[in-house]
Amino acid sequence: MILALVDCNNFYASCEQLFDPRLRDRALVVLSNNDGCVVARSARAKEVGIPMGAPWHQLKDQARRHRVVALSSNYALYGDLSARVMQVLSGYSPQQEVYSIDECFLDLTGALPSPAACGRAMRSEVLRLVGLPVSVGLGPTKTLAKLANHFGKKRPEFEGVCPLHELPAAEQERLLAQVPASEVWGVGRRISQSLEGLGIRTALQLKKASPAWIRRQFSVTLERTVRELNSEPCLELMAGPARRRQILCSRSFGTLISELAPLEEAAAAFARRATEKLRDQKLLAGSVSTFLRTNPHREDHPQHFPSLCLPVQPTDDLRRITAAALNALRRIYRSGYAYQKTGVILTDLTPVERRQGDLFDDPVQLGRSQALMEAMEHINRSMGSGTVKLMAEGSDPRWAMKADNRTPRYTTRLDELPVAKAVSRKKISPYSGT
DNA sequence: TCTGGGGTCCTAGGACCC
């Protein structure tokens, strides 16, 4: 079996550069929601030493020195470009697993003229048709394909495509010996620290460890990683999208909130967003949880992290889900805390077609509920999300996020098309953060 | 002042069953 892992380079930053060529040679970063942390960096931003994942407010001086441009994240744009990349790649294999917004696995077993040639073709076609650079890693297991992708990206001699399985064994070992174990898929910060204590520092040392011993020391998960490094497949390619186990919607607020009323509005808004996702996937929720969180970084302030899960009769009715979410919120809320975040989680998900009835169900009410939900969706689809919503959401959200520097949704909004006016008159300035 | 959002899987331990 030969698997490919195709991954877009600096995905969010590349999306922004695609629509504004003036950004191509700039140090550019894209920020997380609320303009909180750095979640993507252009090649130049990496060169000047902007770290991944760091809080933006700590980097402002460094950023000013290097004239770094910082943009708020624009998920409508990234989601649309992702779909185009995945579409192009799907033509190269009947078996594609879309693993995240910017990467997918493909089964290239038996690809002609060869998997490696196929990898090179994918790379040039995505660049030609979508305009985004990708890297390709090839190997007999997912973990090795991931590692090969790492080599394809970091080592210029591969020119973006690394067919690890074609290299002589000695050459493979030489490469693995040069990669820290923490770069291996499934080895995070905690495990790499523990491994180091046991004398395992490189991917090659991890590969040569005994699977049984690793299982005793850690868990079956890391045992699988070791086996995968030895070309023994333990992780299957997922055929379709896996069945969801939970649906979560949460946001940090633009400012801290202590009163119940604005928290209720936020929870109602997140319940709606979660219910939209639930209905898109034709699922019913059997439990609704709400959680609250104070700012964990303020160690000198009183902290409160409550949550409550309420069972409901399996439903996709926005009114019932919102009522349960607010009920839970009111029961966990305490005055006197400055809350930073709330969220709604739907669990115990079942497919709509397996709806379990109840002795006291009223089919007329169920029909009305469905008709109402469909009418709301129809209006919100054609006139914009949130055109029709429950009063519980309020109309002036105090919890709204910061997104001071979002670029236009070039590919999904007619009124934000990149016409001359929109692009050329807007001056690029380093992010001021005000 | 300012620190993301959305997921999955595994394990240990407790509750509960006969």
Place this chain on the structure above:
DNA sequence: TCTGGGGTCCTAGGACCC
């Protein structure tokens, strides 16, 4: 005085991923 053996299910917490 002395208190079994063999299970399942659920949950919280911790690890990982992008």
